[in-house]
Amino acid sequence: xxxxxxxxxxxxxxxxxxxxxxxxxxxxxxxxxxxxxxxxxxxxxxxxxxxxxxxxxxxxxxxxxxxxxxxxxxxxxxxxxxxxxxxxxxxxxxxxxxxxxxxxxxxxxxxxxxxxxxxxxxxxxxxxxxxxxxxxxxxxxxxxxxxxxxxxxxxxxxxxxxxxxxxxxxxxxxxxxxxxxxxxxxxxxxxxxxxxxxxxxxxxxxxxxxxxxxxxxxxxxxxxxxxxxxxxxxxxxxxxxxxxxxxxxxxxxxxxxxxxxxxxxxxxxxxxxxxxxxxxxxxxxxxxxxxxxxxxxxxxxxxxxxxxxxxxxxxxxxxxx
Amino acid sequence: xxxxxxxxxxxxxxxxxxxxxxxxxxxxxxxxxxxxxxxxxxxxxxxxxxxxxxxxxxxxxxxxxxxxxxxxxxxxxxxxxxxxxxxxxxxxxxxxxxxxxxxxxxxxxxxxxxxxxxxxxxxxxxxxxxxxxxxxxxxxxxxxxxxxxxxxxxxxxxxxxxxxxxxxxxxxxxxxxxxxxxxxxxxxxxxxxxxxxxxxxxxxxxxxxxxxxxxxxxxxxxxxxxxxxxxxxxxxxxxxxxxxxxxxxxxxxxxxxxxxxxxxxxxxxxxxxxxxxxxxxxxxxxxxxxxxxxxxxxxxxxxxxxxxxxxxxxxxxxxxx
Numbered sequence: 001x002x003x004x005x006x007x008x009x010x011x012x013x014x015x016x017x018x019x020x021x022x023x024x025x026x027x028x029x030x031x032x033x034x035x036x037x038x039x040x041x042x043x044x045x046x047x048x049x050x051x052x053x054x055x056x057x058x059x060x061x062x063x064x065x066x067x068x069x070x071x072x073x074x075x076x077x078x079x080x081x082x083x084x085x086x087x088x089x090x091x092x093x094x095x096x097x098x099x100x101x102x103x104x105x106x107x108x109x110x111x112x113x114x115x116x117x118x119x120x121x122x123x124x125x126x127x128x129x130x131x132x133x134x135x136x137x138x139x140x141x142x143x144x145x146x147x148x149x150x151x152x153x154x155x156x157x158x159x160x161x162x163x164x165x166x167x168x169x170x171x172x173x174x175x176x177x178x179x180x181x182x183x184x185x186x187x188x189x190x191x192x193x194x195x196x197x198x199x200x201x202x203x204x205x206x207x208x209x210x211x212x213x214x215x216x217x218x219x220x221x222x223x224x225x226x227x228x229x230x231x232x233x234x235x236x237x238x239x240x241x242x243x244x245x246x247x248x249x250x251x252x253x254x255x256x257x258x259x260x261x262x263x264x265x266x267x268x269x270x271x272x273x274x275x276x277x278x279x280x281x282x283x284x285x286x287x288x289x290x291x292x293x294x295x296x297x298x299x300x301x302x303x304x305x306x307x308x309x310x311x312x313x314x315x316x317x318x319x320x321x
Numbered sequence: 322x323x324x325x326x327x328x329x330x331x332x333x334x335x336x337x338x339x340x341x342x343x344x345x346x347x348x349x350x351x352x353x354x355x356x357x358x359x360x361x362x363x364x365x366x367x368x369x370x371x372x373x374x375x376x377x378x379x380x381x382x383x384x385x386x387x388x389x390x391x392x393x394x395x396x397x398x399x400x401x402x403x404x405x406x407x408x409x410x411x412x413x414x415x416x417x418x419x420x421x422x423x424x425x426x427x428x429x430x431x432x433x434x435x436x437x438x439x440x441x442x443x444x445x446x447x448x449x450x451x452x453x454x455x456x457x458x459x460x461x462x463x464x465x466x467x468x469x470x471x472x473x474x475x476x477x478x479x480x481x482x483x484x485x486x487x488x489x490x491x492x493x494x495x496x497x498x499x500x501x502x503x504x505x506x507x508x509x510x511x512x513x514x515x516x517x518x519x520x521x522x523x524x525x526x527x528x529x530x531x532x533x534x535x536x537x538x539x540x541x542x543x544x545x546x547x548x549x550x551x552x553x554x555x556x557x558x559x560x561x562x563x564x565x566x567x568x569x570x571x572x573x574x575x576x577x578x579x580x581x582x583x584x585x586x587x588x589x590x591x592x593x594x595x596x597x598x599x600x601x602x603x604x605x606x607x608x609x610x611x612x613x614x615x616x617x618x619x620x621x622x623x624x625x626x627x628x629x630x631x632x633x634x635x636x637x638x639x640x641x642x
Binding site: 186189227240272 | 444445467468473474475477502504505506507508510511512514515516517518519520521522523524525526529530533534535536537539540541542543544545546547548549550551552553554555556557558559560561562563564566567569570571574578579580581582583584585586587588590591592593598601602605606608609614617618620621623624625627628629630631632635636639641
């Protein structure tokens with residue numbers, strides 16, 4: 001398989017330019033690439049260009065626009081075949097429906113240029129089912145971003161049954177070469193990895209409010225004024241290692257393992273029955289209260305963007321990326 | 322019960338000045354209070370003063386030292402009775418052993434001044450068992466900080482069976498009045514709330530490496546380059562609300578509830594058998610590799626302190642605290 005040098009890729013195809021695809025487009029443009037996009041929505045091109053125009057000053061503010069990059073290197077095409085002609089990589093972000101994606105894959109499969117990898121943003125579908133039967137299945141892989149991809153570095157890479165191991169390696173190398181942080185999943189799993197980690201936290205958060213342990217506001221505060229303050233610096237294993245003192249993770253398990261087991265044994269799953277959903281919706285609505293959706297979103301960005309900027313600058317200064 | 326106005330408290334007792342107690346002492350001193358401390362360790366006073374001296378410039382760097390505060394308002398006493406004489410609040414951070422704490426509580430119970438609340442930093446013990454039988458049990462409460470308390474705002478407040486509801490309210494008001502972020506637990510639970518939330522994340526992280534889904538490094542990266550970047554700005558419910566778009570949390574559950582249920586149904590508990598502990602220790606040791614403990618700790622602080630500073634400044638500027 002004749003794949004290009006990952007760092008040399010300079011033209012990418014964006015198939016599907018909704019929330020995720022448009023954000024990918026903005027990211028690749030900011031990395032100085034040419035982007036060829038397609039989306040079937042009637043206002044697809046206008047919406048994409050508006051998204052990129054809105055994202056650009058944010059990316060500039062984060063020093064995430066490389067020298068010479070411009071939002072003008074964006075071409076919108078009338079179909080998927082035209083959008084992937086001449087590209088060296090394709091990011092597919094079509095709707096999360098197996099039949100919709102497979103119909104699209106059939107069109108792409110017929111014209112995918114040699115040596116081009118197509119990476120799917122799918123969060124919930126299984127690549128083995130998406131790729132089955134296509135002639136270029138070996139070059140179909142999952143590259144699941146964390147939303148929004150133009151701001152958050154993480155991409156989860158996992159191949160399906162028919163994906164070539166070389167393609168998985170190449171895709172990780174491609175994302176890493178272009179400023180993302182790619183992680184490797186060794187096999188397919190519902191929710192990949194990061195949504196499983198998130199769902200584990202959400203499950204316990206939902207259980208806490210459903211059992212009356214704490215209010216929705218206090219659960220949110222427990223995270224953002226507590227462990228959330230460390231989780232942009234260190235992952236869970238590194239933090240447990242540090243919690244063990246100079247004896248590290250080994251000492252941590254020796255000292256806190258029994259307590260941890262006790263807490264885990266007390267955990268329950270949450271069954272999202274209609275009654276439970278209704279109760280959760282009411283509790284969250286009460287906690288959000290009169291705050292407009294836009295003001296909650298603005299609060300997140302007001303707090304998160306300076307954090308991203310601070311982390312990026314600190315990592316650069318200390319060579320920590 | 323004649324409790325002081327929370328904001329007027331200016332002299333506190335620190336019982337137990339190990340890692341947690343010393344950090345509490347540094348925090349209260351930075352808030353301009355007088356601190357009376359006791360610890361039974363032979364080098365207790367020297368260790369405490371060294372901790373405060375090390376923490377002070379960090380607190381100054383975070384603009385967390387109020388006008389007029391000085392590390393000199395620290396007195397070290399030869400016993401618990403002397404340390405709590407004349408104080409208006411006691412923070413107890415003795416070792417996490419029921420018999421050790423109860424022996425100490427017996428000494429304190431005999432001399433605790435009227436109207437003074439004693440809050441325990443316990444992370445794992447149950448207040449109902451700690452307080453049982455003491456004459457001042459109504460004023461014994463849990464105020465569990467998130468380590469290190471001089472840097473992380475969160476305090477979990479929960480009463481035992483004999484704790485007065487007024488004392489729980491007062492303790493929340495006391496912490497909030499002095500710059501902490503207190504949350505209320507409505508009943509006792511193993512691990513309180515925040516360690517349950519953390520343990521849920523750790524459990525899924527351990528499961529991922531034990532089942533071979535991903536490496537320890539990639540699980541750590543999945544958090545710190547992904548969801549960890551948002552969790553200092555927003556809690557889990559706020560984030561799910563935003564993930565639902567303008568329809569908010571209700572729309573989120575309608576659209577992602579089935580997927581979430583699917584992921585939760587696929588989760589397993591982790592049994593920390595001797596074999597599992599050995600395997601986890603080996604995997605984490607391999608991931609940490611040659612990095613010295615001190616260098617991992619330094620990396621955390623290098624990244625986390627600017628984040629704390631940025632968040633504090635942004636919250637002040639936008640009135641978001």
